[in-house]
Amino acid sequence: MKKLLKFLIVIAVVFGGLYYGIVYIRNKNKQEAFNAEIKEGMYLEVIYEGKCVTKFQLSNQEDNKQCEEDSVPVRLSPTANSKQIGTAKKGEIFKIEEVDETDGYYVWFRIVFQHNYKEPYKAGYIAQPRRGENKNVKIYNASLDYSSPTISFSEDEYHVDSIDAINYDHLKVWDDQPGYTITHEVYIERKPTDRPGPQYWIKYTVTDKVGKTDSRIQRIIFTNPPSDNLVKDFENMRK
Secondary structure, eight states: OHHHHHHHHHHHHHHHHHHHHHHHHHHHHHHHHHHHHHTTSOEEEEOOOOOEEEOOOOTTSOOOEEEOOSEEEEESSSSTTSOEEEEEETTOEEEEEEEEOOOSSEEEEEEEOOSSTTSOOOEEEEEEESSSSOOSEEEESOSSOOSOOEEEOSOSEEEESOGGGOOSTTOEEEOSSSOOEEEEEEEEESSOSSSSSOEEEEEEEEEOTTSOEEEEEEEEEESSOOOGGGSEEGGGTTO
């Protein structure tokens, strides 16, 4: 009797594992087909990375760093004060049904808000800031460029040998579509207020393929300063 019971247990475990294995493979295949169908048309991928902040701590305490979630809110309508109906996490993709560009601060994407193939149809809106470095989503298969490019750098000063050696390796540039270009202009401040002169500045400009731009200004330190005919007057920088 004990041998028969053990045999039945083994059979149950084997068939149970086989059943759940088949279900797992079936669900995986359905999800892959679901994702493939989304990618056939215009869709977005959530790319937002939550900021981390280290709060005040004593020397004997562990690092007290708090980070936001890598997710963005999904709203009922294309306004910032609309009801939040859920969140979309970094790496998730969603089909775009339409684009609302009436907001001056955000582009709103109406999406099919389904995390997986099992969920019923539900529509929602995700915002993409028009300006600023932090972007919420990346757009694919779009016929239009919906976001302005951004350009940034981590250091206040850029050290370079000469004006001919300037490159853009230290810049971080983002745009939702490929095809942007970077240009620069160098300015001389002959009598700076905070240090002996002259002081040089470099203005970077990134321009996307439809003409949207973003600019940043950085102090530039030359080992071999350029001649005056290769730079512009600092007072004219913002004109």
